Amino acid sequence: MLAVLFLGASAWAAPAPSEFQKHAALFMQKCSKCHSIGGGQRVGPDLAGVAGRHDKEWIVGFMMDPDSYLQKDAAAKKLLEENHGVRMENTHLTRAEAEGLLEFLKAASGAPPSARREEAVPADEPLFMKVRMPDEGRGVSMPGLALLLLICGATAFAWQSGSRAGAGLLLVAVLATAYWTFGGRRYYQLLGSQQGYQPVQPIAYSHALHAGKLGISCFYCHSSAERSDSAGVPALNVCMNCHIAVRSRAGQKEPSPEIARLVAAWESRGKPSSKSIEWTRIHHLPAYVHFSHRAHIANNIQCQECHGPVQTMERMRQASSLSMGWCISCHREPPQSAPTHWRRALGPLDCAACHW
Ligand code: HEC
Ligand code: HEC
Ligand code: HEC
Ligand code: HEC
Ligand code: HEC
Ligand code: HEC
Incomplete structure (x- = not known):
């Protein structure tokens, strides 16, 4: 590996x-x-x-x-x-x-x-600091541009002098170089990224309502974020703390069909006809990356720094790319908005910190 x-x-x-x-x-x-x-x-x-x-x-x-x-x-x-x-x-x-x-x-x-x-x-910047990731905001590659012009010239020359096969071959080289020059690799890499992913969930649970309007703390439902690697998604019991009583939207007499589904799932637990709720997982790092919520939360990094304005999301979506470049950029140079005690604690850049 x-x-x-x-x-x-x-x-x-x-x-x-x-x-x-x-x-x-x-x-x-x-x-x-x-x-x-x-x-x-x-x-x-x-x-x-x-x-x-x-x-x-x-x-x-x-x-x-x-x-x-x-x-x-x-x-x-x-x-x-x-x-x-x-x-x-x-x-x-x-x-x-x-x-x-x-x-x-x-x-x-x-x-x-x-x-x-x-x-x-x-001056003696450690080597790890020099590693730049393809998606760390690097634009056009200058050596690539020079090479591209050179090969374009050669293609035109081959065509003029009647060598159709040679011109064809060179054209392929032009395309490959253009891909490299204009960061095609970067876009290709980000295609694999799930940034913006926003699946429909089995129940129309809203963070905008619960974490925003009702102001419930993130830790009320994602309590393990403070203690362990994963933040975890709450069990239905947590929802039922309130929904044992709350069955309809504020000011409405009709029970909410979404809450009815939640209650039905909760009441069916342990029965053969059990309809447990399977939330679709949104954020997902490859298995070879080690990430710990605890380490970041202990540093007072806000959830929103990585997950975006969750308290305004009707439906949860992945706000960041979660690419290696994204992790590294913050470890190397935290955002200006970060509090000073955090800016002093530099995240690790050595490969072994994230890959083991
Ligand atoms: C009342 C409980 C509750 C509260 C409060 C809550 N969440 Fe959630 N959270 C959930 C549930 C349920 C899901 C799974 C369904 C979904 O994705 O919408 C979830 C999903 C998420 C996910 C996506 C998980 C994945 O699949 O990758 C993130 C990120 C998240 N919450 C962050 C937050 C943040 C940040 C806050 C505070 C601003 C917060 N949550 C407050 C219940 C809650
Ligand atoms: C701390 C109390 C509390 C907890 C915990 C809680 N809810 Fe709610 N929820 C409410 C209240 C209050 C409302 C109605 C708010 C309103 O209409 O303004 C509500 C509304 C809803 C709705 C309304 C849907 C509609 O009809 O628009 C859904 C769905 C819902 N909750 C799902 C959940 C799920 C799933 C969980 C567990 C992950 C959960 N809630 C946890 C208090 C809570
Ligand atoms: C430094 C960035 C960062 C911060 C800060 C952060 N998260 Fe995450 N979160 C991630 C990453 C990366 C993943 C994907 C983890 C994986 O796939 O192993 C994730 C995944 C999740 C998930 C999916 C389920 C899980 O257990 O992994 C939830 C829920 C979640 N975060 C909630 C929160 C909440 C709530 C907070 C604040 C208390 C928070 N996160 C703070 C980066 C962050
Ligand atoms: C918003 C800024 C930010 C982002 C984004 C971020 N980190 Fe960090 N990370 C930090 C800071 C600050 C520390 C320093 C924590 C300390 O020294 O206590 C840290 C520490 C760590 C550590 C060391 C934890 C320990 O146990 O000592 C690991 C591993 C890590 N980050 C992995 C990741 C990975 C993987 C990602 C991307 C998926 C990521 N981080 C994204 C800010 C960030
Ligand atoms: C702060 C955490 C962090 C550090 C430090 C880190 N990586 Fe990564 N690395 C990641 C994450 C997150 C991914 C997954 C990116 C994705 O899925 O797009 C990744 C992916 C990779 C991949 C697979 C890339 C691909 O395109 O699939 C390789 C290879 C890799 N890292 C090598 C390294 C090496 C070598 C170092 C040391 C110079 C290093 N990493 C340091 C977080 C880190
Ligand atoms: C089981 C843990 C462990 C492993 C594995 C290990 N070391 Fe160490 N190393 C230590 C400890 C602990 C010390 C401090 C001396 C002591 O207490 O024995 C140390 C000391 C050192 C020192 C002297 C450091 C100084 O500040 O003076 C060097 C150099 C070193 N190790 C290199 C290595 C190299 C290279 C490897 C891999 C081939 C390695 N170590 C593997 C635990 C380990």
Whole structure:
């Protein structure tokens, strides 16, 4: 899976030498469960800038055989103490692998996370910061435009000099280059996105009415957003807290047929004729992406920042693209409207934070 991710990434990760990718993959496989690069302490220390903390031989030796270092070496013993006695795992690296990983760590780390936000673009910007996604608002590709003009010229020349087959072939190249130049890839990618998706639900439940007009808190129904990865959709019991009594719209005598369906479903539960309500799931990330509501809510990020003006939606729709570029843009540069305490907490940019 990760190998696939890295192959895919090669298309974006600016000039990415294959050694870098090889060791990035090794890092993801063997180290990322305990270490981040610039994302702060995990089980073990943040490895950003580790090359400046010890000499090369020490780091390579420690990576290859942490056990004997932790037993004898004073610096390693001190680290062990700082990490509450949690021991670095022996991952059985060869010397070549350990040296390669050190090179990777040097390339991938930059300014410490706390300094990043203040300095606009540090000279030793970490590599992860340079990865630009196809849908991060990049417009026309200039090298693409130059190439396009060149091939157009060649096509015209081939046609003039009577080579119809050659002109045909070049025309195909013109189309392919145009696709690249004008961000066709971007639109193609966004086609797969579900932004704007607004399916009809089994009951005409309205967020505009409940969260807007009635002012019910989002957490009343999506209580797990604070505690867990998923926000969850409420069980019918939650609706029945009110709808055991509320059977019609305000000011109307006639019972609402929509509420009647809700009540019928609730009353039929556990019976063979049970008609449970199957809400159509709208937001959906691929299985290889890890997303947690809790981490974002704990940072006081409003639901609306990601889900749009939910309290005005008669029918729920997906307001954001949920693409990788969308996640990354906010992690790199949060919106100006964000409160300062949040602007200081930078979201992670290392691949392992979202793909594991
Ligand atoms: C099971 C968790 C774990 C894994 C897996 C792990 N480490 Fe560590 N690492 C630690 C801990 C904990 C420390 C701090 C020393 C200690 O307490 O043992 C550490 C320390 C280090 C240090 C010294 C850091 C410093 O700030 O001085 C380096 C370098 C390092 N690890 C590299 C790696 C590399 C490279 C890998 C993958 C091949 C790896 N580690 C895998 C837990 C781990
Ligand atoms: C009274 C209960 C209730 C309240 C309050 C409520 N919701 Fe919902 N929410 C639901 C139900 C039921 C669904 C599933 C039906 C639908 O999609 O409309 C849902 C669906 C959603 C979805 C889409 C889930 C998916 O399938 O991807 C989002 C996002 C959402 N709510 C956000 C919010 C936000 C933000 C608020 C506060 C402004 C909020 N909700 C308040 C009951 C509630
Ligand atoms: C905190 C109380 C409360 C909860 C919880 C609640 N509702 Fe309501 N709901 C109301 C009230 C009050 C009305 C009527 C409001 C009005 O007409 O102004 C209403 C109206 C409705 C309607 C009116 C439809 C129509 O005829 O236009 C539907 C459908 C509905 N609710 C579904 C749900 C569902 C589904 C849930 C659970 C996810 C739920 N409600 C949870 C209070 C609640
Ligand atoms: C940082 C962006 C972000 C914020 C803030 C956020 N969400 Fe989400 N939400 C998402 C993403 C991304 C998904 C899709 C998750 C998936 O498919 O695993 C999602 C999915 C959902 C779903 C679908 C069901 C589920 O459990 O995943 C609901 C309901 C929901 N969000 C409600 C809320 C509510 C309520 C809040 C505020 C308390 C909120 N969200 C805040 C990004 C966000
Ligand atoms: C509106 C801004 C915003 C958007 C959009 C956003 N994030 Fe974040 N994210 C943050 C911030 C701020 C943090 C820092 C949280 C912290 O350090 O406590 C964060 C932290 C995280 C973390 C680390 C959580 C942890 O456990 O420490 C992960 C993983 C993550 N985001 C994944 C995603 C994914 C995946 C998406 C897209 C589907 C996404 N985020 C979209 C702002 C955002
Ligand atoms: C903040 C979270 C986040 C970070 C950090 C992140 N990704 Fe992603 N990535 C995503 C999300 C979300 C998607 C799914 C996008 C979609 O479905 O359109 C994705 C999709 C992908 C895909 C599949 C793309 C496709 O077109 O299907 C690849 C490959 C990938 N990521 C590689 C990487 C690499 C390599 C890194 C490190 C440079 C990285 N990602 C860092 C969130 C993240």
